[in-house]
Amino acid sequence: MRTIHELTDAYRRGETTPSEATDAYLSRIAKLDDKVGAYLTVTADRAHAAARAADERYRRGRPLGPLDGAPITLKDVFCTRGVRTTCASKILESFVPPYDATVVDRLAKAGAVMLGKSNMDEFAMGSSTEHSALRVTRNPWDLTRVPGGSSGGPAAAVAAGLAAGGLGTDTGGSIRQPAAFCGVVGLKPTYGRVSRYGLVAFASSLDHPGPFGLDVTDTARLLGAIAGHDPMDATSIDAPVPDYTAGLEQGVRGLRLGVPDEYFTKGMDAEVEAAVRVAIDVLKGLGATLERVSLPATPHALATYYVIAPAEASSNLARYDGVKYGLRVPGRDLIDMESKTRAAGFGAEVKRRIMLGTYVLSAGYYDAYYGQAQKVRTLVRRDFDAAFARVDLIVAPTTPNVAFRHGEKADPIAMYLNDVFTIPADMSGVPGVSVPCGFTASGLPIGLQLIGRALDEATVLRAARAYERATDWHTRRPELA
Amino acid sequence: MTAGKWDVVIGLEVHAQLTTRTKMFCGCPTTFGAPPNTQTCPVCQGMPGTLPVVNRRAIEYGVRTALAFDCRVNHACRFARKHYYYPDMPKNFQISQYEEPLAEEGWLEIDRPDGHARRIGIQRLHLEEDVGKLVHEGTLETAQASLVDFNRAGVPLMETVSKPEIRSPEEAAAYLRAFRAVLVYLGVCDGNMEEGSLRCDANVSLKPAGAARLGTKVEIKNMNSFRNVQRALEFEVKRQTEALDRGERIVQETRLWDADRGYTRSMRSKEFAHDYRYFPEPDLVPLKLDAAWIDEIRRVLPELPRARRQRFVAAYGLPAYDAALLTQSRALAEYYEAAVRDFPQPKLVSNWVMSELLRELPGDDERAIEQATVTPSRLAGLLRLIDDGTISGKIAKTVFETMVRTGEEAAAIVRREGLTQVADAGALAAMVASAIAGNPKAVEDYRKGKTAAAKAFVGQVMKASGGKANPAMVSKLVEAELEKLTKT
Amino acid sequence: MISRDDVAHVARLARLALTDAELERMREQLNAILAHIDALRAVDTTGVEPTSHAVPQFNVMRDDEPRPCFPPEDMLANAPDRAGDFFRVPRIIEE
């Protein structure tokens, strides 16, 4: 199982070709994905064609760049022209978009080879991928456990060697949490750094597309390919994209790291806390200075999230009505058809959030819920502003616990609590990464989270790389016979 | 208007389609009448993952209109989502403006039947996207299915809400006419009501004469011509008056105007009130309209109907009546001015435009006037032929009719049909002499002092010449000849 | 606390056909979630501006330049029901 940079180096040296690598991944998917369940759609023919084109470029000594020929997987939330895009929902099970998401287009132009579309919680609502209406995805480290979510498919695929890299989305932690659960690197960029065009919306003001990699270098390469202004997304930031790989090896000497009190809570897993504390010491040993910081609005972030995200989701998902695309359940009239279609097409968690979101926006409740949540969101943002006036990065655990068993968190609120450490960065739009920082005694990965200033992904990646270079957690691979 | 003991209170809500090249939030064209679903893309069809991006020109047009109505342009404004389910609305929410509209607090001046002008307040002006079009298989009531065409979905609309300051159906029609003229002058809307470029809803209520508190209002929809606005409101005022006179209470509801049957009827029960669940559109960022841009738009504002009307009186010496008629549409006013440039006799041009041109074309149909076969320079050419005596005014009218049909220059028609005026004194004298010789009785009358007999001779000569004789010369010759006869 | 009627009203607004049992379960779960969310109402936000976007931006607009439309065949390819190049929907009965 090689990283993207190892693979492309091998292509360059002529040791292997994109086609050989693609074949290897496709046969591994054929052999192992019954166990893992990462994929919803495998696009073998397209992959072969894209790989052959990459072969040709390497043969001529003119690869497109650092991702040319890299076999990757896309969370099934990104629209792909001519390839069904389901959001792991019955309502979109047969939907074939006539357009590509901007990130899909950018990866294709960078020469990446799409192996297929990977599983997720339906419409990205969840933290375990158990809310997929189409497939169960298992954690490659322990098949009885969840891969995290909502981007559980791409995280599990990368961890299991069923793709060399992947793209996911993070709305409340949906890249970083599954990265932590699956022992891979996952980065949530600054809001607006990566275009959302063609990403099926969950919560528009919180949705962040971002990469998964086996290591920080791969993650930086993927980010470099997808980042940058997109005129099709009015919220995308028009700012130059630095070369994220350029300063990766510069280390952390002189960086000031903030350790937030609020991210080490009573209920958290002792093994997680211990591993993260050790990791922070490693960074200190590498020359970073540590400082205690406080992010006092953190306890309110979860509630804020559970107003804003469902409200926006209830609106974004109103379009699935059986009129233009997707499922239609017949009814005696239009309203009956629409109501039955939506009842049959959405799973329980999606319906719950649509109901919650509709309720908090409805007449008489707006100010108390949505209006108030947006104000508390300002407080959460201010916490980060204040912290980043003193420190360059915030270091914290990615999650309060490790991967749990399928069905273990049946109570919605217990599931929501999984995201307490990841939600604040989504609310504030600042970039964050999760890197492997250890294993529990039972062999489950633990994630270290590094959060940076808006648009400062370079520093986040640089510190993550420094940590990674000093440790070997990222080199461990699950056994999947 | 006071309907007996009741005061009428009307507020109008006008949706105007902007003449941008592309839709409000995507690059699809806005052309009217294209085959179904050929002017769409994933964005305006609300497909998953697609995002809106604001059309700068739509904002500019909104600001332009707001300035023309003397509105306060809000430097900070934003879009919001308005939610309700309807199959012609692809996302099941409309991107509109709610708490922070583009502009507020302006006014529009209307002319009342008594000749006085009156200001009607404008409450707010905002931008939004249009919905698609539904075609029912049969009528809405009996249809088992409906068909959806999204071509119109996403077309930019400007909604302007008047204050409830309109006092009669006539004033409402006058408001709409004045409103339309301003929009067309600004070039932001083509004003075509048949194609739905301008759609009007009204709120109507009655209150006891002189009372301060407004009565229960009824919303009237589906009035899509000036005439229908007035008819519908007249019907509704009468309906409410009769109900109140009978001591009934007015139900707050939405009523549809049925133009064929001439009445408003209640739409189905509204017990399930709309709850639009507005919230700021998260896919768009707020606008901060900077003062420099607004000033720039203000600087290039075109002359508006009222100012142009005043200028027509001042600069061309036209009667107020002519000025009002000629400025009812931008195209007509421009037509007039172009013709006057070529033929600088303002009143003569005005007469011809008002009588001949407007006989052929409706004065408020911009497109028809712009495409008129008799162009301003052709009209000027025709008037020049009258002016230099080549043809008579009478012949000119038939030449004008031919010009409308064939699109030729006046001179070419005159040449081809041999319509040149006979102004040869010798030829005319012979005709006059023969007319007089042929009617000794009339000469006798003239001798006895019946000077009207002279007019009869002129008429005879004109007739004999097939209208081509120069009437002034003929009349002079007749007088001279009769003078001679009476003296002998 | 939201009542059964509230839940039914919201389900109607959201166009979701829920069975009685689903309505009841939804009522319980929504109340449990709202109990957590209600803590927000106690947060002092006097004088705090709302945040609608994490990264503030303004005036993002596009030029009024036409782009090619998509062919109707592409736009209707996913239609559950169509008549010619129209989308077809069951009869409309106003609420």
Ligand SMILES: [Mg+2]
């Ligand atoms: Mg409107």
Ligand SMILES: [Zn+2]
């Ligand atoms: Zn479009």
